[in-house]
Amino acid sequence: MDVTFVCSSEEAPFKMEVGFFDTVRDIKQKLQGRKGWLATAMSLSHDGHALVDDVDDESHGFTGRYGLVEGSVVHVALDDDDTLRARRLKESRMPSVKTRRDGVAPPAPPLRLTVVSRCGARRLEVAVRASGTVSALRVYLERASSSGSGGFPLPRDGGYFFIHGQSVMDEARSFEWHGVAAGDEVVVFPGSVTRGPAH
CATH class of the missing domain: 3.10.20.90 (Phosphatidylinositol 3-kinase Catalytic Subunit; Chain A, domain 1)
Structure with missing residues (x-):
């Protein structure tokens, strides 16, 4: 942004x-x-x-x-x-950030990726935490969509989903779980995904 x-x-x-x-x-x-x-x-x-x-x-x-x-x-x-x-x-x-008192490693650097909207021809560079859930991207895009000056194009009814590679992304899972790497694209598609009953 x-x-x-x-x-x-x-x-x-x-x-x-x-x-x-x-x-x-x-x-x-x-x-x-x-x-x-x-x-x-x-x-x-x-x-x-x-x-x-x-x-x-x-x-x-x-x-x-x-x-x-x-x-x-x-x-x-x-x-x-x-x-x-x-x-x-x-x-x-002061002690260096790399040697924190509690022994916990500092947070990983943000994962930079491109979001492509199929709801209107637009690309947006974003930075996310690899361990963060995909739902955080939805929150960010909806804020960007409502920020004025054109915003990021999303369906008005909130009906859209994310694709990485050729797979639908589960918004409750992390980017890391989906295998998203720096420089990858995540595509926003209008509509919804339904899953058939398990056999």
Whole structure:
């Protein structure tokens, strides 16, 4: 989804693609790559709420938690040099993310895939958790569909299903279970799927 970023040090707002499952850290890294701003020097906010880097719980920090949708506006504040030096000193004394205290591995990076709509010729790049259920994609697409500016084309009655490869996807199962890999396509088909009785 395209999100507009506004920074007081920039003359004009700019748009950048952000995935629904991108963490706040992911967004800062993308901004660092695009604008050259240090990720550690940025503070982000949306609708008056600070977007917090939270590495200890993978359910926090996802853009969906903050209600970001296609066309949202995120404000970027860049720290001054003194604040940045103090933050770097503090971070240098903190344990690395890779060595968490509880011994649990950090969350896997998001799985990037393309969603193709057969309800209208449109493609959308998304990022999902491999261990997340396919139903999360439905929630994301319905938000994108209702976000205005064209949105993602979906049937109005909510009657659609997902295909990966040549198989109908079970929305209660994970992307990993379906064998979805980075760069794969998931196709949205209008209609519904019925299963015959088991013999």
